[in-house]
Amino acid sequence: MKVAIASDHGGLTIRKEIISLLEEMKISYIDLGCESDTSVDYPDFAFLVAEKVAKGDASRGILICGTGIGMSIAANKVKGIRCALVHDTFSAKATREHNDSNILAMGERVIGIGLARDIVKIWIETSFKGGRHENRLNKIKRCELNGDLSKKESE
Ligand code: RB5
Numbered sequence: 114m115k116v117a118i119a120s121d122h123g124g125l126t127i128r129k130e131i132i133s134l135l136e137e138m139k140i141s142y143i144d145l146g147c148e149s150d151t152s153v154d155y156p157d158f159a160f161l162v163a164e165k166v167a168k169g170d171a172s173r174g175i176l177i178c179g180t181g182i183g184m185s186i187a188a189n190k191v192k193g194i195r196c197a198l199v200h201d202t203f204s205a206k207a208t209r210e211h212n213d214s215n216i217l218a219m220g221e222r223v224i225g226i227g228l229a230r231d232i233v234k235i236w237i238e239t240s241f242k243g244g245r246h247e248n249r250l251n252k253i254k255r256c257e258l259n260g261d262l263s264k265k266e267s268e
Pocket of ligand 1 (some may be wrong): 121122142183184
């Protein structure tokens with residue numbers, strides 16, 4: 114697994130901590146900034162990570178901003194991205210099992226580092242369950258690819 118990670122100025126501290134966690138977990142990562150606490154625009158960093166994941170240069174992505182909301186909205190505009198905004202461990206597990214989320218977004222002004230570490234660990238270690246969830250993801254993919262909003266099941 115390779116993780117692409119980025120934050121804006123509002124997520125800098127937790128990003129550094131999560132990078133240490135990835136090192137502890139021996140997971141390879143690409144750190145895409147930001148460099149300092151100077152104010153930057155979160156979409157620029159969301160798109161850097163989303164592009165790496167969408168192109169397959171990274172298998173997963175992690176994005177941190179003040180709330181996680183801006184990062185998740187921006188990342189989800191990129192084709193192939195399923196970015197989940199998560200601030201609890203139950204959702205971290207569920208979004209991997211049910212949504213096969215490929216990017217995790219968190220807000221540094223919302224949760225502390227202890228919970229952020231637990232969320233990342235669970236999110237990294239949990240697999241997609243497939244089965245009935247696959248058909249639901251296919252509906253999202255069809256909408257993304259050709260605007261198909263129909264209820265039809267997969268062929
Ligand atoms: C930056 O002030 C803040 O707007 C950003 O980190 C994030 O919370 C946006 O959703």
